[in-house]
Amino acid sequence: MTPDSLTITPTNDSERYIQDRDLNLTAAVRCKSYGLFSSLLASSHEIDVGKQLREVAGMDNFCVYGIDLGALCGTYLSVDKLARKNEYSRLFEIGDSGPPVAIREQQQFGQISGIREDLVRFYEFFDYKIHQHYAWAPDHISVILEFTHLLCYYESVVSEDQLSYQLAQYDFVSRHLVDWAPIFADLIDNVQPDSLYADIARSLCLFITRDHEWQASTIFPMERSGDNG
């Protein structure tokens, strides 16, 4: 085999197309939903998301995939700020053997550096630049959700090649959220089942699972010429 013969041939998997998405109806809702989950799981110590959540909490019946996000935002806002901060710290910041629940993907999966590189490559490809203050934690679940939110936003506003953002959403969620979200929810359930963050994580898990299924159902492999499949 000569070096020339090693040119990469796209596989079936690399050629995909989208159908059955009504962008006007789905992109903005999904964008808002990912954004809300990002806000709900942002560090209560670092970021005040009250304003964003109040707007949604005030909306009538904001349900997505049967998940009442408006009510979830209302619950978040009803919890005392200091109590919320303490709960966040106890779950995600310190414990006898590190934080009881990993809120950073790398922590959850054993400090595998490939996870972070994969994230940063996605961020870089789509020009998502994290503020210096948070740069050390590109794998924080809130950052990951925020990036997905951004991809959905792009999908809703760009005039051409929406496919890039649609496929990226699916791949990104597949690689970083689908496996992790159930673990994240289970761990919080084990540690503090009656907590605000347990509610958020259970809802997130449901949302990610259903949205991933929905995305998958709109993505099809391209048939190659000569493929009689």
Place this chain on the structure above:
Amino acid sequence: MKRTQKMASPPQMPASKGRRTFLRQLLASSTLLTLNHAPIAASAPQPSGEKAYRNFEDIYRKKWTWDRVVRGTHGTNCAGNCAFNVYVKDGIVWREEQQGVYGSSGDAPDYGPRGCQKGLRHSKYMYGSQRVLYPMKSIGERGNGKWERISWHQATTEIADKFLDLVVAHGPECISYGSGTQMALKRASFCSLARFANITGVTVPEFLSGVGDLPSGIQMTLGQIHTSDTMAAVYKSRCVLVWMSNPAVTRIPDAHFFWDAKYNGTEVIAISPEFTPTAMHSSLWVNPKPGTDTALAMAMVNVILEERLFKANYIREQSDLPLLVRMDNKRFLRAEDFATQSDATADGGGFYIWDEATDSVARAPGSGTGNDQAATLKLGKLRPALEGRWRVQGLDGVIEVTTAFELLKVRAAEHAPELMSELTGVNANVIRKIARTFAAAEPAMIFSGYAACKWLHGDILQRSMLLLLSLTGNIGPEGGGLQIGNSAKTQTMAFAFDGIGVAFRGISGTTWDYDHAKMKQLNQETYGKKLAQEFDDYYQESIRKGWYPSHSSKGWKMGFFAGNNGANWRASGKRWRKSALEELELIVSLVPDAGVTSHYSDYVLPIAHHYERADMMLQSRTPYVQVLDVAVPPLGEAVDDWEANRLLAEAIGRRAKERGIGIIDDVIDGRRVQRDYRRCLELYTMNGKIKSAKDVCQYIIDTTPGIPKIPFAELAEKGVVRVNGSERTTWDDKETTYHSEVFESVRDKVPYQTVSGRQSFYIDHEWFLEFDEALPAHKKPLHNEGYPLRMMMGHARHGIHSMWRDDSFLLSLQRGEPDIYINPDDAAERDVKDGDTVRIFNDAGEFFAMAHLSAGIQPSMLFMYHGWDPMMFRNRQNFGAVISTAGLIKPTSMAGGYGQIGYKPARFSPNQTYKDFTCDFEKASEEVTAGEPA
């Protein structure tokens, strides 16, 4: 071409209002895009061509580039000082790589490349879940794992208020500021601690003796403790005894010097009870039973004396072996024996030899003060006799005298190889062989770790090692010497005192613990009331005589622990935690990583890790200054040690002003000191002159001998800079950065800082005579009655003390949890199999670990690598539980009033004992192992 597949439910819109209405409401609610973690709302890139995304592989097509490559290292106490390039992209450290920029000394191999798996793992570890990222306050009962995250302002204000309450009520002595090696080895960090302590008057228990690392046997013999050279000196040796050390594991970047030397014809002889990775590569492995090393050393001394293999002229000039000793009371013959005290003093005092040239008594060169010979060891026309007995006319009559050398011969005769073979388990012929090899080699070296210091009688072992070296003329030559450690002549205390004066309260860590952790009680329980009382009587007598200061009157009420995991390594384990730590009114930890000490703290303050700070390292193993530069900002709200102490100083000053707290009177070493806590911040920063750790580094560069006077920025750019006077492998240049006193004595004949001005092997202090320790001799190791196994410990391959011990990847290279090495026969006797959980116990306590069966471990001993944090064990209890020796303070280590022997922080004070005990083990009960995988 369209395909069909089962469509999952789309995101459901609310039914009541209609989709378009809802979307209008949603889009009107605010901008749809809300980025909390990105500085600006990104405008949507229009993908096309190579920017189009079709598959995840697309994101990997672009070449991975670095934003910056920063110079750095890991500021731990591994003596590695390894230069690394640290690769940064998007505010993250991704990897590190050895910076191959070293050179060599003389014809020895290159110092580089340097590094190990811990260093190469740090870019992952620094983002690990063990990191402390924010100031935390404990909620509820200490150690329950419940925390409240608070601001630096709240933390330092509350700490400052408690600090001032205690200072006003009791004075600052009751507040400790303990530093661990993780902090103290970083020069700017240690300077910041020292200055903070000098200003505030807190008590600083020195950690060398606290962790049983103080080489007091060297201080006793040479009057100082800095005997080591660069690692390249190993290559210059012809015979190296690697004794109480395991460099293949603990000195990874430098171990090659041993194998380079071996390839070059050097005999590398490993002496250790267990078969170590170092033993595996050595020319010969000698395995004495644990605790019999002094017996082996003195048996070698016996051979060297019996076979007349010693260098007579060397010991005549350099040692006290030719000094005359009175036969009646075993004291040195002194000037006072010939004249009244005042006349003797006026005459310049000193010690005496028998001059074979004139067949008469003569004053020993180098001894006394103010006499003609006191300033030099040069013998001139004198020829000191080593052997013989004489009668001399003293003030009160005839005195029968002999030499210390003659007494040594008698002592050595008690250690004949055949006798010592029974004790040590080493064949007498092997003892003779290594003694002859050692004596014949020119030069010969003993490369030793700090393990000797951790035995109750480790000082005697070090004295016997030095005796071997001196008898063979090997203290001084390049490639010789006792290689343990050397220190840079940094101006740490000059920085601490600058513009303030001396108001520092540094004390022995061991006596601090004895006074405050109910150690006499532990001795009573373990060794009985008689021994506990006897040891305590000597302890109290030493204080009464003014040999040692007492720090017990004000109590211990508050503790800062900076880079210090004291509740991990303290002998006696949980007992110290209960009886000392948990008795404190306030505990503050300043750490980058969580450990058992921080878990029991009231406040935990986050400290920057190695790649997040500006600092510098100086370690004598290489002739280089090594930088730590800021590769990325500290994670979370961490700050470096300089900044942490600045924030504390600011809060103390602010609260002192707000509370109207005026001057506080304090006493340091009998001197009255006035402390004005309102000025804490101004004093700390030298009135704003010192703004950051970089400024502290510049101060160190400008004031430390031997360092090229360059800006810190230049050091940061280069990574490493070679120190002056390092052409040879030895630190023999007075103008260089490290201590060179030994060479000045051997080469320039400058007297040693000992009572006799000479290498001091015979110590005629009354307590040494009383305990038969005037000369080295084997003493039985301690035995806990009813417990047959001797447990040994050592530094680990996969961690430096407790750092990196919990790293997931490094754990995957081990057993994944704390393990203890056991001889298979001992295991079989107890029905224990490899991998079983075992309970290790004695009368002091118990802990659990995984059995790791190894034929490399002698029967009747156990071995465990140290550093495992108690949080990694059942019941939060590590090996410290069975170390019953925490309170044993050897009487002679409290002696004083004798030149080099007497309280000198970080030079002479009692070591805490970590190795001198026995224990037993058994298979853990099913109750303990319930739930464990089979």
